[in-house]
Amino acid sequence: xxxxxxxxxxxxxxxxxxxxxxxxxxxxxxxxxxxxxxxxxxxxxxxxxxxxxxxxxxxxxxxxxxxxxxxxxxxxxxxxxxxxxxxxxxxxxxxxxxxxxxxxxxxxxxxxxxxxxxxxxxxxxxxxxxxxxxxxxxxxxxxxxxxxxxxxxxxxxxxxxxxxxxxxxxxxxxxxxxxxxxxxxxxxxxxxxxxxxxxxxxxxxxxxxxxxxxxxxxxxxxxxxxxxxxxxxxxxxxxxxxxxxxxxxxxxxxxxxxxxxxxxxxxxxxxxxxxxxxxxxxxxxxxxxxxxxxxxxxxxxxxxxxxxxxxxxxxxxxxxxxxxxxxxxxxxxxxxxxxxxxxxxxxxxxxxxxxxxxxxxxxxxxxxxxxxxxxxxxxxxxxxxxxxxxxxxxxxxxxxxxxxxxxxxxxxxxxxxxxxxxxxxxxxxxxxxxxxxxxxxxxxxxxxxxxxxxxxxxxxxxxxxxxxxxxxxxxxxxxxxxxxxxxxxxxxxxxxxxxxxxxxxxxxxxxxxxxxxxxxxxxxxxxxxxxxxxxxxxxxxxxxxxxxxxxxxxxxxxxxxxxxxxxxxxxxxxxxxxxxxxxxxxxxxxxxxxxxxxxxxxxxxxxxxxxxxxxxxxxxxxxxxxxxxxxxxxxxxxxxxxxxxxxxxxxxxxxxxxxxxxxxxxxxxxxxxxxxxxxxxxxxxxxxxxxxxxxxxxxxxxxxxxxxxxxxxxxxxxxxxxxxxxxxxxxxxxxxxxxxxxxxxxxxxxxxxxxxxxxxxxxxxxxxxxxxxxxxxxxxxxxxxxxxxxxxxxxxxxxxxxxxxxx
Numbered sequence: 001x002x003x004x005x006x007x008x009x010x011x012x013x014x015x016x017x018x019x020x021x022x023x024x025x026x027x028x029x030x031x032x033x034x035x036x037x038x039x040x041x042x043x044x045x046x047x048x049x050x051x052x053x054x055x056x057x058x059x060x061x062x063x064x065x066x067x068x069x070x071x072x073x074x075x076x077x078x079x080x081x082x083x084x085x086x087x088x089x090x091x092x093x094x095x096x097x098x099x100x101x102x103x104x105x106x107x108x109x110x111x112x113x114x115x116x117x118x119x120x121x122x123x124x125x126x127x128x129x130x131x132x133x134x135x136x137x138x139x140x141x142x143x144x145x146x147x148x149x150x151x152x153x154x155x156x157x158x159x160x161x162x163x164x165x166x167x168x169x170x171x172x173x174x175x176x177x178x179x180x181x182x183x184x185x186x187x188x189x190x191x192x193x194x195x196x197x198x199x200x201x202x203x204x205x206x207x208x209x210x211x212x213x214x215x216x217x218x219x220x221x222x223x224x225x226x227x228x229x230x231x232x233x234x235x236x237x238x239x240x241x242x243x244x245x246x247x248x249x250x251x252x253x254x255x256x257x258x259x260x261x262x263x264x265x266x267x268x269x270x271x272x273x274x275x276x277x278x279x280x281x282x283x284x285x286x287x288x289x290x291x292x293x294x295x296x297x298x299x300x301x302x303x304x305x306x307x308x309x310x311x312x313x314x315x316x317x318x319x320x321x322x323x324x325x326x327x328x329x330x331x332x333x334x335x336x337x338x339x340x341x342x343x344x345x346x347x348x349x350x351x352x353x354x355x356x357x358x359x360x361x362x363x364x365x366x367x368x369x370x371x372x373x374x375x376x377x378x379x380x381x382x383x384x385x386x387x388x389x390x391x392x393x394x395x396x397x398x399x400x401x402x403x404x405x406x407x408x409x410x411x412x413x414x415x416x417x418x419x420x421x422x423x424x425x426x427x428x429x430x431x432x433x434x435x436x437x438x439x440x441x442x443x444x445x446x447x448x449x450x451x452x453x454x455x456x457x458x459x460x461x462x463x464x465x466x467x468x469x470x471x472x473x474x475x476x477x478x479x480x481x482x483x484x485x486x487x488x489x490x491x492x493x494x495x496x497x498x499x500x501x502x503x504x505x506x507x508x509x510x511x512x513x514x515x516x517x518x519x520x521x522x523x524x525x526x527x528x529x530x531x532x533x534x535x536x537x538x539x540x541x542x543x544x545x546x547x548x549x550x551x552x553x554x555x556x557x558x559x560x561x562x563x564x565x566x567x568x569x570x571x572x573x574x575x576x577x578x579x580x581x582x583x584x585x586x587x588x589x590x591x592x593x594x595x596x597x598x599x600x601x602x603x604x605x606x607x608x609x610x611x612x613x614x615x616x617x618x619x620x621x622x623x624x625x626x627x628x629x630x631x632x633x634x635x636x637x638x639x640x641x642x643x644x645x646x647x648x649x650x651x652x653x654x655x656x657x658x659x660x661x662x663x664x665x666x667x668x669x670x671x672x673x674x675x676x677x678x679x680x681x682x683x684x685x686x687x688x689x690x691x692x693x694x695x696x697x698x699x700x701x702x703x704x705x706x707x708x709x710x711x712x713x714x715x716x717x718x719x720x721x722x723x724x725x726x727x728x729x730x731x732x733x734x735x736x737x738x739x740x741x742x743x744x745x746x747x748x749x750x751x752x753x754x755x756x757x758x759x760x761x762x763x764x765x766x767x768x769x770x771x772x773x774x775x776x777x778x779x780x781x782x783x784x785x786x787x788x789x790x791x792x793x794x795x796x797x798x799x800x801x802x803x804x805x806x807x
Contacts, residue, residue: 005265007258007301008309011288012177012230014154015049015274016079017041018446018457019119023438023467024516025540026403028085030628041085045093048278048285049086053096054773055289063803067776068289071100073303075177076274077116077154080141084401087145092770094145101146110307115142115150115173118397121443122340124161124328125363129390130440131167137397139171144401151307152176156445159337160321161328165225166212175226175310177271178321179331180204183229186319198322204229205258205266207310208319215325226315228306230271231257238272244284251295265313267304332449340448350451350496358453358493361502362461365489366442369465372482373439376475377432384429385416392416396433409565427567431471434566438468452496453505462510471566514588514619516627517570521545521559522586523630525574526623529555529584532637548593553578553604556593573598579605584623587615639723650681664716680718687713688722691762695732698751703758710761726764729755730771737774740793749792756799772800783807 020028020041028039037043057066078086078097087094097113104112117123118137126134135153142150152175153168160178168176183202185194189209202208208227212220234257237243243250257268277284292303322329327336338344341363343356381389398412409430414420417429447461469483476482490502500508512519524545527536533545542563548556555576562569575587575598585608589596601614612620624631654661661679663671671679687709694702713720736752739745759766775793779802782790786807798804 004263007255007268007299008265008304009254009258009268009270009296009301010075010228010304010306010309011270011272012075012077012306013052013272013274013277014077015082016077016116016120017044017082017085018444018460019081019441019464020460022516023441023463025520027629030632032628041082042089044275044279045086045090047282048275049082050090050093050769051278051285052274052288053093053100054769054776055285056772057286057289057293059803059806061803062801064772064779064801065803066289066293067773068293069096069100069103070277070285070288070292071097071112072103073112073292074288075112075114075305077114078145079116079120080118080138080401083141083145087402088404092773098146104305105148108305108308110151110305110311111146111148112305113142113146113150114152114154114177114306115139116154117156119441119443120156120445121440122157122159122330122337122445122448123155123164123167124159124337125340126443128163128167130443131164132171133390133394133440135167135171135173136394137400139173140397141401157330157332157337157340157449158182159328159330159340159445161326162212162214162220162324164328165210166221168225169212169221169223173225175207175228175306177228177230177269177306179271180229180232181331181334182321182329183208184320184322184324186317188317189315194320200232202229202319204231204269206264206313206317207267207306207315208317209315210319210321226310227319228267228269230269233257234268235271238270238276239280242281244276244281244287247287247290247295250287250291251299251301254301255299265309267306267309267313269306340445347451348449354451354496356451358495358502359448361489361491361493362447362453362458364492365486365502366439366461366465368489369442369468369482369486370439373435373468373472376472377436380475381429381432384425385418387416392429393433393436396437400437423564424567427565431474431566431568435468435471438464438471442468453493453502454495454497454500454509459505459509462506466506466510514621514625517561518572518588518619519621519626519630521561521570521572522574522588522619522621522623523626523633524559525555525557525572525576525586525588526584526626526630526634527637528557529576529578530634530638532634532641535637535640536633548573551600554600556598556600558592575600577601577604577606577611585611585620586623587611587618587620589615589618648685650678650685653678653682661712661716664718680716680720683709683713683716683718684720684722687720687762688725691722691725691758692728694755694758695728698747698754700754703754706758707761720762722762722764725762726759726766729759729764730766733766733771734774737771737778741778744789744792746792749796752793753795756796760799768800772802775800775802 017040020039022029028041031039034040034043037046052070055068055070056064057068059065101111101113115138117134118141121134123131123134138153139150149172153173155164155176158178180200180202183197185196186202186208187194210225210227214220234253237253243253254268258266273280277288296303323336330337333339333344333346335344335346339346340359342360347356378389381392385392395412395416399409402408413426413429417425419425441464442461444461446457450457465486469486472482487503487506490506493502495505520543524543527533528545528547542561543559545557545559548558550556557574557576559574560571571592573589573591573593573596577585587598589598608620608622659675659679661683664676664679669676687706690702690706690709694706733752733755736748739748775797778790778793779797782793782797794804
């Protein structure tokens with residue numbers, strides 16, 4: 001290796017998920033395909049985003065010896081819509097991502113984090129003002145999270161053309177990262193002759209400069225954009241050759257991409273899907289952690305970021321990109337950017353007769369909607385402000401980065417409106433801006449990337465379009481039906497899976513038989529009918545419910561929905577009926593009871609279909625058909641209210657009925673299953689109640705009693721189960737660990753030891769990962785003096801899989 005320069009390398013991780021929120025509620029719904037997690041954001045966070053912020057380095061026996069924040073050593077972009085989700089749903093991960101950027105900035109003078117166009121639209125296909133908004137929203141979102149101006153911006157699918165470059169330069173972006181397949185030719189500064197590199201044969205170990213010139217070579221704007229091309233072979237190998245299974249192999253492959261005979265500085269640049277590190281490649285984060293913190297230092301390899309390298313070794317060559325003066329190019333399409341608007345031949349597979357002709361009508365439908373939405377927006381917003389309408393839209397990002405912070409919305413409105421205290425004008429402005437947001441979201445690139453219009457991604461884009469259509473209704477002339485116009489265009493598309501036309505896909509998947517808001521209102525009605533409202537903490541302040549009256553097995557409930565921000569409101573009267581089998585039907589009638597005349601039925605045993613015939617103008621929905629999150633909410637409330645009473649009813653079953661629990665030892669199962677289950681439930685309930693009692697405070701006698709009961713349960717082979725008790729133990733242990741940080745107390749340490757002992761006896765599903773992260777600082781202190789004052793914590797550290805015996 002050169003004496004002058006070590007082996008510099010940069011691994012870039014593109015961490016991104018498309019926006020997944022329900023457009024009507026702003027909440028991501030339960031996604032069965034992501035089980036056992038709630039949704040795909042949640043699943044990939046647990047497998048990738050969070051582990052990379054606290055990745056384990058293990059000894060040969062599988063014990064933790066170090067925890068590493070990979071974001072501190074890799075270049076990365078975190079998609080804005082994803083970063084917003086991480087902020088609110090995994091705050092510890094969010095904080096560690098921020099810390100990593102800060103530490104990398106302190107070490108290198110440039111932070112590892114770079115920005116991304118806001119919701120991942122294909123920039124060359126966007127209008128000039130939409131390009132500008134995507135970039136400005138991306139910048140302001142980045143500044144909100146990282147507290148600094150981004151140096152670079154990741155482009156969706158690395159799609160780029162002249163107009164995109166111009167907008168990036170105007171916004172102050174210094175560089176971007178591209179695929180070498182996008183380079184057409186290059187030349188050294190000061191020379192006229194170009195060298196062709198269209199066959200992926202450009203040197204990726206150095207940066208290049210793109211000048212915004214037209215076809216005649218005349219500058220289009222001042223400035224330039226620098227570009228790094230990633231090594232295509234290494235980058236591909238991460239995803240397809242399992243390089244993340246062995247840090248030594250990965251490190252040697254990086255070294256092989258470096259030319260030891262060259263004296264000038266080289267950067268081995270690797271561009272990867274961030275999900276590779278733990279989601280696509282299980283434990284890939286641990287491989288990266290070992291590479292950064294063990295292998296690289298031992299082999300004179302230095303992880304840096306692009307900003308640092310650009311400052312130290314600025315470009316000496318200009319590059320021309322493919323199709324630069326036309327539709328542009330992208331890493332994942334060999335036909336420019338055809339993948340996102342036509343049947344270009346690029347796809348993710350499918351049957352032999354599948355095609356992507358549906359892409360054209362899908363984009364045309366959204367384009368038609370967008371033209372109308374833009375006209376409405378420009379016309380109506382001009383009546384509310386003296387600012388340029390599109391500058392107002394750019395500024396709207398102030399509310400998007402933290403929508404729960406009302407002060408940000410108030411500040412935005414005070415800044416842009418002529419009459420910011422006028423409630424009607426505020427609501428009108430926000431409605432218009434929400435239309436714009438949802439129209440932009442409908443262009444999220446994933447909607448065209450895959451192989452069928454029936455896919456989750458195109459349907460999600462359709463849902464955004466539908467929400468925009470609904471919000472536009474107050475601004476349209478009577479009788480102007482935009483949805484029918486959009487559907488007529490979609491009808492020209494044909495799906496591959498079922499051969500439905502695009503309009504059928506829209507009505508089957510993007511629309512609900514019962515509107516989402518009405519389903520949520522039905523959920524509230526069911527909660528009141530089941531008398532669960534006492535413990536219900538409704539986080540949606542837009543919803544209010546009250547019981548009107550009730551009789552045996554029937555309840556009338558009034559529910560109101562009012563979103564004052566956009567002046568949207570609904571009122572429903574809900575008749576909730578439980579039949580003899582315990583099935584619950586909910587009749588949802590629009591308006592107040594005085595308006596709709598809804599009343600109790602004579603026969604509460606009617607089926608759902610009978611109720612629909614009886615109430616033809618109302619929606620009738622079974623409780624089981626509510627959104628899965630609604631059912632989870634109702635089940636949790638039921639458990640909270642009834643579990644203790646139910647377990648108490650079983651607690652003396654054997655004694656009251658003269659049956660011995662020893663009967664469970666019968667290997668031939670002579671007892672009927674019903675009696676066996678009740679006896680098992682009694683034993684389970686006793687253990688459960690004592691475990692919950694232990695959470696109230698230390699009690700050594702209680703620990704002995706739990707041990708005795710668990711020995712009985714194991715001897716009788718009852719397979720006890722304790723539901724969500726693990727989460728309760730986790731919360732208690734987390735608090736006690738905080739107490740230990742504040743003060744090492746012998747009784748607290750003993751209590752922690754008792755809790756982890758009982759947790760092991762009960763086989764509780766405790767998430768140890770977050771507890772390991774929490775105690776890592778204690779572990780580093782323990783390792784310095786294992787026989788000192790922290791020695792009493794050795795059982796806890798061992799339980800949490802830290803190396804405690806050979807330190």
